[in-house]
Amino acid sequence: MPPTPRPRKATPPPVEWIDRTTPGARRLPPDAPHDPDADARADTYAASPAYIRYDRSPMPVTAMAADYAPGHVTKPHQHPHAQLIHAMHGVMVVSTADGQWIVPPTRGMWMPGGTVHWIRMVGRVQMRTAYIRPDAAPDLPTRCTVLGVTALLRELILAAIDIPLPYAPDSRDGRLMRLLLDEVLLVPTLPLHLPRPSDVGLRQICDAIVESPDTDLTLADWGNSLGVDPKTIQRRFARETGMTFGQWRQQARLLAALERLAAGAKVVDVALDMGYGSPSAFATMFRRQFGVPPSAFFR
Missing domain, CATH: 1.10.10.60 (Homeodomain-like)
Incomplete structure (x- = not known):
């Protein structure tokens, strides 16, 4: 007979969203009003105007930061833009209908736009995410994959978080974002996928x-x-x-x-x-x- 499944642990408190570009808006509380349904609290940040500003920006590349409690699990969701998801601390277990990926702190997860996914946090996770408009990088992967994150790419992600929106493509900020895309093209893919x-x-x-x-x-x-x-x-x-x-x-x-x-x-x-x-x-x-x-x- 198949093994008896182990009981699931209760989901701990939800995420703290960090806005590094809007003065006076460093953290958006997880219970910010947008939906009275308690089940929606786990992803309140995703419905906030500030979050949507990054997720659906007309800029080629945007970046944001979010901190998650240990054991937190996001609800299944998707984004119109591709994502490069990197954890400064903690480990992410990313799942889609096609399988599961383990993303340690020294790696990153490439998530094509429109891919339904959910993420479980192992330990307290300091997530740093770059959103990339689909037409900004046509040569980037078309499937989910774990990428190596070089020291340069890590610093570029952190620098991108501090860039206010909008920015001029030919400005110093715009050039930094283009360099981030160039660096993503060079990093290796890693065998951290479990197909489903x-x-x-x-x-x-x-x-x-x-x-x-x-x-x-x-x-x-x-x-x-x-x-x-x-x-x-x-x-x-x-x-x-x-x-x-x-x-x-x-x-x-x-x-x-x-x-x-x-x-x-x-x-x-x-x-x-x-x-x-x-x-x-x-x-x-x-x-x-x-x-x-x-x-x-x-x-």
């Missing part, structure tokens, strides 16, 4: 693995549980995710491990909790996938 299949049976398997990454259920076990030939399950995994069952489970474990490590867990504890026989086996697989040992990933 559309097949109902595969989703049942994947959801169970995400809930319990240490599960040792085999393809044969899942075949017996679902009444499907294991070879059929393997073919469906390859077709829908581009991975074998084993590769997908390995990726799920590694990304879950990143979350735990980001929260301060010890490598030995994470290795055993993820189903590895020893810390060295975990470190070997981690280095093979990410190019560095677990102890160096967040440096």
Whole structure:
């Protein structure tokens, strides 16, 4: 039988939105009046006039800052402009209908415009986001991906947050924004994606693995549980995710491990909790996938 899902934690208080360009408006309280429905409070900032000023600006590039409480989860939403989402502190777990991405502080998430997504915060997250008008950078990715964030790109994002709107394209501010776009084109993409299949049976398997990454259920076990030939399950995994069952489970474990490590867990504890026989086996697989040992990933 599939593993019993672990209970979800309650959602903590919502976001504080930081406006660095409007005098006297440093923070917008999370309960700012715009919708009496309590469920909407988690994303109050998204309906504020100041937020929309960035999200739908005619400027090629805009940037804003927002701080989130640990465990906060945004509601599914989308933006007309593309986003480069970067966390100065904390880890973001970004989800869409196509899968899940882990975004540590030294990385960034590229989100094409019009993509419905939601974000779960691991630790207190200091999010810094650049919004990019679709026609401003036609060569940028058309799919969600995690990007490396260089020291220069990080500083450009921070500088962009302080630029008031509107700005002249040929001004110093306009040139800084163009340099930000140029730098995004140069940074590498990273393998921090866990694809989500559309097949109902595969989703049942994947959801169970995400809930319990240490599960040792085999393809044969899942075949017996679902009444499907294991070879059929393997073919469906390859077709829908581009991975074998084993590769997908390995990726799920590694990304879950990143979350735990980001929260301060010890490598030995994470290795055993993820189903590895020893810390060295975990470190070997981690280095093979990410190019560095677990102890160096967040440096």
